Amino acid sequence: MDEVLISRSLFGTTMGFHIIFATLGVGLPLMILTAEIIYQRTNDHDYAIMAKRWTKTFAILLGVAIPSGTIAGVQLSLLWPGFMEIVGKVIALPFQIEIFAFFLEALFMSIYVYAADRLSPWMRIISLFFVALGAVASAILITNIHAWEGTPTGFRLVNGEVVDVDPWAAFFNPSFFVTAGHVTVSAYMTGAFVVASVAAYKMLKEKKDTKVYIFHRKALMLGLIIGGIFSVLTAVNGHESAQYLHEYQPEKLAAAEGLFETQSYAPLAIGGFTDRESREVKYGIEIPWALSFLAGDRFDEVVVGLNDFPEEYWPPLFVHTLFNAMVGIGFSLLFLSIIGFYWRHIRKKQFPKWLMWAFVSAGPLSMLGIEFGWIFACTGRQPWTIYRIQLTKDAATGADAIGVIFFLFIGLYILLAIATVLVLHFYFKRHPLEKEKIGTIQ
Amino acid sequence: MGDEYLAVAMLWLFVFIYSVAASIDFGTGFWSMFYAKRRHTKATKIANRFLSPSWKITNVFIVLLVVALITFFPGATFTLGAVLLIPGSIVLLLLAIRSAFMVYSYAASKHRVQLSYVSGITGILIPGFLISVLPITQGGFIAVNASGEQLLLGKLLSSFSFYAFAGFGIASTLFLSSLLLADYSRAADDDDAYNTYRFDAIITGPISLLMAFLVLLTMDFEANWLLENLLFYRSWLLLSVCFFLIGYGSLFIKRNAKIGMPRLAVIAIVFQYLFASYAYGNAHLPYIVYPNVTIESGFTHPAMFKALFITYIVGFSILLPGFIYFWRLFMTDKRYVKQED
Ligand code: HDD
Ligand code: HEM
Ligand code: HEM
Numbered sequence: 001m002d003e004v005l006i007s008r009s010l011f012g013t014t015m016g017f018h019i020i021f022a023t024l025g026v027g028l029p030l031m032i033l034t035a036e037i038i039y040q041r042t043n044d045h046d047y048a049i050m051a052k053r054w055t056k057t058f059a060i061l062l063g064v065a066i067p068s069g070t071i072a073g074v075q076l077s078l079l080w081p082g083f084m085e086i087v088g089k090v091i092a093l094p095f096q097i098e099i100f101a102f103f104l105e106a107l108f109m110s111i112y113v114y115a116a117d118r119l120s121p122w123m124r125i126i127s128l129f130f131v132a133l134g135a136v137a138s139a140i141l142i143t144n145i146h147a148w149e150g151t152p153t154g155f156r157l158v159n160g161e162v163v164d165v166d167p168w169a170a171f172f173n174p175s176f177f178v179t180a181g182h183v184t185v186s187a188y189m190t191g192a193f194v195v196a197s198v199a200a201y202k203m204l205k206e207k208k209d210t211k212v213y214i215f216h217r218k219a220l221m222l223g224l225i226i227g228g229i230f231s232v233l234t235a236v237n238g239h240e241s242a243q244y245l246h247e248y249q250p251e252k253l254a255a256a257e258g259l260f261e262t263q264s265y266a267p268l269a270i271g272g273f274t275d276r277e278s279r280e281v282k283y284g285i286e287i288p289w290a291l292s293f294l295a296g297d298r299f300d301e302v303v304v305g306l307n308d309f310p311e312e313y314w315p316p317l318f319v320h321t322l323f324n325a326m327v328g329i330g331f332s333l334l335f336l337s338i339i340g341f342y343w344r345h346i347r348k349k350q351f352p353k354w355l356m357w358a359f360v361s362a363g364p365l366s367m368l369g370i371e372f373g374w375i376f377a378c379t380g381r382q383p384w385t386i387y388r389i390q391l392t393k394d395a396a397t398g399a400d401a402i403g404v405i406f407f408l409f410i411g412l413y414i415l416l417a418i419a420t421v422l423v424l425h426f427y428f429k430r431h432p433l434e435k436e437k438i439g440t441i442q
Numbered sequence: 443m444g445d446e447y448l449a450v451a452m453l454w455l456f457v458f459i460y461s462v463a464a465s466i467d468f469g470t471g472f473w474s475m476f477y478a479k480r481r482h483t484k485a486t487k488i489a490n491r492f493l494s495p496s497w498k499i500t501n502v503f504i505v506l507l508v509v510a511l512i513t514f515f516p517g518a519t520f521t522l523g524a525v526l527l528i529p530g531s532i533v534l535l536l537l538a539i540r541s542a543f544m545v546y547s548y549a550a551s552k553h554r555v556q557l558s559y560v561s562g563i564t565g566i567l568i569p570g571f572l573i574s575v576l577p578i579t580q581g582g583f584i585a586v587n588a589s590g591e592q593l594l595l596g597k598l599l600s601s602f603s604f605y606a607f608a609g610f611g612i613a614s615t616l617f618l619s620s621l622l623l624a625d626y627s628r629a630a631d632d633d634d635a636y637n638t639y640r641f642d643a644i645i646t647g648p649i650s651l652l653m654a655f656l657v658l659l660t661m662d663f664e665a666n667w668l669l670e671n672l673l674f675y676r677s678w679l680l681l682s683v684c685f686f687l688i689g690y691g692s693l694f695i696k697r698n699a700k701i702g703m704p705r706l707a708v709i710a711i712v713f714q715y716l717f718a719s720y721a722y723g724n725a726h727l728p729y730i731v732y733p734n735v736t737i738e739s740g741f742t743h744p745a746m747f748k749a750l751f752i753t754y755i756v757g758f759s760i761l762l763p764g765f766i767y768f769w770r771l772f773m774t775d776k777r778y779v780k781q782e783d
Contacts, residue, residue, distance in 0.1 A: 003589075056549070059545065059549075060545055060546070060549050062498070062545070063541055063542050063544070063545025063546065064538075064542050064545075066498060066501055066541060067501070067534075067537055067538035067540075067541040067542060068538065069505075070501060070504060070505055070534065070537060070538075071534045071537075071538060073505050073508055073509070074508055074530055074534055075534070077508060077512050077519055077522070077523055078523045078526065078527050078530050078531070079523070079527075080523075081519035081520040081522070081523035081524070082519075082520065084512050084516060084519045084523075085516045085517065085519050085520065086516070087512070087513075087516070088512045088513045088514075088515070088516025088519065088742050088746070089516050089742050089743040089746055090743070090746070092509075092512075092513035092516075092742070092746055092749075092750055093749055093750070093753060095509045095512075095513060096509055096510075096513055096750055096753055096754070096757075097753060097757065098509075099502060099505060099506045099509055099757070100757040100758075100760070100761055102502045102505065103499065103502050103761055103764070104761065104764065106498035106499045106501075106502055107499065107761075107764045107765065107767075107768050108764070109498065110494075110495035110496070110498060110499070110768065110772070111495075111767070111768060111771060113495075114494055114495045114772070115495075115771045115772070118771070118777060130764075162743060165743040165745045165746055166745065167745060167746050167749040167750075168749070397520075397523045397524055397527065397590075398520070398524055398589035398590025398591070398592075399523070399524040399525075399527045399589075399590070399591075399592060399593070400589070400592065401527070401528065402527070405527070405528070405531045408531070408535060409531075409535070412535055412538055412539070415539075416538065416539075416542050419542065419543075419546060420542070420546075423546045423549050423550050424549075426550055426552070427549045427550060430551070430552070
């Protein structure tokens with residue numbers, strides 16, 4: 001393997017690892033805040049216990065989110081100095097403002113956890129609000145840099161020199177709001193579905209209508225409702241993200257859809273594999289005209305195909321599969337929440353077993369959606385690090401010996417993943433729900 | 443004076459704040475481990491009570507350092523990225539293990555002691571590796587080949603200055619943290635813990651001073667340019683030594699039937715570091731990495747600097763009440779500092 005490829009693998013692995021904890025770091029505070037507010041309004045103590053137990057989980061996960069994020073931030077400079085050189089001159093603001101978001105979250109997280117007994121109910125909600133705000137702001141700000149990589153603005157490159165810098169024009173680059181919106185709503189959706197998953201799993205292992213069962217059913221419903229709302233928002237906003245690709249990064253959309261011929265009335269290919277030799281999608285389902293409509297809201301919209309670009313600038317073609325998987329997950333989970341709502345509030349029946357198992361799968365699936373979405377977004381930008389400005393190989397470090405480091409970090413991530421699962425397992429085993437004062441209100 | 447001096451002064455200030463906060467953070471973690479098994483002192487409890495709310499904030503400072511460095515001096519990223527790849531990765535690995543295991547040890551009460559061994563030992567190694575950035579930027583350990591600059595790792599590891607710096611980093615971490623914990627135990631009216639930490643400070647203080655002299659000695663033959671510049675600031679160094687004597691001496695003053703004035707000691711030692719790092723920082727200029735990168739050659743775009751400068755001021759002003767609230771809750775609220783459990 002050459003050094004650039006190892007750098008890419010190392011950074012991709014770091015991000016793929018960080019994002020698991022980071023997404024929950026954004027999603028869980030919203031759930032905790034909601035539970036805390038419901039508790040303050042209804043006085044149902046179960047919700048206070050939910051907030052408490054989720055906070056404990058969140059605090060343990062932050063113990064990995066923070067150092068893995070620190071790794072991500074430092075590795076960005078160590079592995080991609082060419083990229084960071086331009087970032088430092090053009091899009092430094094989000095990085096720097098993110099520091100304040102981190103401070104906000106860290107300060108109020110400590111206050112909420114370690115001073116809980118000395119806070120008034122109002123101060124608890126305010127602290128939680130700042131934790132949630134800090135978490136989502138860090139996600140939005142780091143996504144801002146990612147958005148700028150796809151739609152770089154706020155500077156000109158003259159003979160390799162950065163000139164005419166306008167930091168705020170770079171900050172408000174065209175795809176910022178759409179991309180940040182997508183990351184935010186998909187993180188909320190994931191946090192909610194992960195909660196729903198755990199609750200559904202616990203219900204399956206519990207006798208019906210015990211206090212514990214009812215406790216988990218409340219958590220499940222909360223997860224499904226919030227997850228459902230945000231899966232609609234994710235789909236709507238994802239559609240808009242795709243339209244932005246159509247406008248700003250046409251070859252990425254073409255690769256995502258496996259489209260080679262530039263055409264109006266373009267068909268939408270679902271599933272299958274993109275074949276480089278025959279330049280078509282094999283074994284997929286084609287829906288006529290649909291792609292044109294999705295890209296431009298009209299059937300005669302011209303969608304650019306890969307043939308219009310030199311092959312060396314094509315993104316890897318397997319992103320078609322990643323994109324399909326993400327969209328597929330999005331729609332499945334959306335339907336799942338609708339079914340759950342219908343069953344409980346319209347048919348007014350207990351959930352059957354198959355549906356419960358479907359709920360259990362919701363959390364892992366949405367996490368997969370996050371992973372697929374990110375790998376699609378970053379790998380689909382290849383061979384560029386900054387779209388049509390800087391090639392990935394020009395951004396990479398010249399240092400050698402990255403191979404050894406790569407394996408050390410993989411070992412670290414495996415260690416932390418296993419240890420985190422064990423610690424969570426033992427913690428909740430020693431602090432079972434039965435020991436809490438649940439079920440005071442049914 | 444140009445903007446780059448303003449930028450490097452801010453960077454220096456962040457480095458200074460981080461080095462004090464990190465010394466306390468990593469040192470406290472070490473002491474918490476060191477006394478974990480001794481049931482008769484409450485030293486571990488005091489250390490944990492201080493550490494649990496504060497480590498996250500200290501960690502943000504390390505991110506702040508990296509961000510400030512690359513946003514103020516993006517021209518330095520190629521050189522720094524290449525030469526710091528290995529030491530930086532080692533620090534990251536240690537840091538990840540340390541933070542995660544510290545959090546685990548709070549959650550898993552059954553295995554608390556074993557887990558805190560992992561976090562205590564990895565934690566105390568971090569300052570040693572972190573400070574190795576300094577000998578690297580002082581020059582002499584970087585070669586240039588076809589693909590760019592490379593760190594001469596073997597040469598670094600066999601150099602005297604690497605070990606002098608590492609020893610200094612670790613010793614001063616232990617010194618400063620034991621002083622601070624002595625002060626914190628005094629505030630908690632815990633005489634037992636106070637005596638323990640006072641004793642640790644009395645041992646580690648002279649060691650850290652000795653290490654500082656060793657560092658100066660190694661400069662004589664490994665980075666002579668720096669030593670020459672440093673001698674120009676020798677009155678600052680002298681002042682620094684004076685403050686060491688004040689701080690160390692105040693551990694022996696008797697007042698109100700109690701021995702030692704830990705608050706005075708902490709303040710004096712922070713000033714000792716302030717003066718010494720002022721001298722060091724000034725002597726290092728204009729080089730970021732000697733002799734390849736200077737603050738002029740690495741400086742960011744002026745428009746960017748202006749925007750960054752303004753957002754720093756606005757950001758810290760907005761956050762200030764948060765910091766004050768935090769301080770009151772954990773550092774001065776007797777209900778927290780003194781709680782029994
Ligand atoms: C639970 C996760 C999840 C789900 C269900 C979806 N997405 Fe997504 N998607 C993401 C999570 C995600 C993400 C991980 O958050 C990404 C990666 C980069 C980004 O901006 O968001 C992303 C990126 C992303 C992009 C690429 C943006 C770019 O490269 O700049 C597009 C076009 C879409 N999504 C479109 C959709 C559509 C049409 C969906 C239909 C339901 C959808 N996403 C569901
Ligand atoms: C969109 C994907 C990402 C999301 C949702 C996300 C979110 C988060 C969250 C919630 C935290 C915990 C914050 C705290 O408590 O301090 C965190 C930590 C961190 N993240 Fe990420 N992050 C993402 C990607 C990245 C990337 C690409 C980088 C690096 C360039 C990065 C750098 C960091 C750093 C440095 C920290 C540690 C901050 C600290 O020390 O407190 N993140 N991230
Ligand atoms: C948080 C989830 C993310 C994941 C899972 C992820 C994944 C990846 C992967 C797999 C690569 C390697 C791409 C390849 O070479 O094929 C990569 C590269 C990269 N990503 Fe991301 N990424 C994430 C977020 C971000 C964010 C928020 C930024 C912006 C700060 C970012 C910036 C980069 C850069 C600069 C590279 C290296 C250069 C390049 O390959 O283009 N990534 N990422």
